[in-house]
Amino acid sequence: MFVKDVMVQNQVGLHARPATFFIQKANEFKSSIWIEKEERRVNAKSLLGILSLGIVGGTAIRVIADGADEEAAVNGLVDLVESGFNESVK
Secondary structure (H helix, E strand, O other), X not given: OEEEEEEOOXXXXXXHHHHHHHHHHHXXXXXXXXXXXXXXXXXXXXXXXXXXXXXXXXOEEEXXXXXXXXXXHHHHHHHHHHOHXXXXXX
C-alpha cells in the first residue's frame, strides 16, 4: 500500500470535469485506488464517489493505492492534482 497527501490546487476543486480527468488517470493503473477526505474514503475510479466528497480548492486529500503499480498510480494522480487539472489557479 502506498499513500500520499496532496492539496487540491484548482479553485473549484474536483467538480465534474477535473474528476473525470482524475478517473481517466486512475483507470490507467491496475491497482485499487482510493481518495480520502477527512474520514471518508471512496473509490478513485468512481465519479459519483469522488463528487460525493465535495472536494473544493484548498482541500487536503489523501491518495491511496494498493497493487502492482501502486507507487506509480499515487504519484501520477498527485502530479495531476498538483497541476491544477490545467485550470487557472487563483
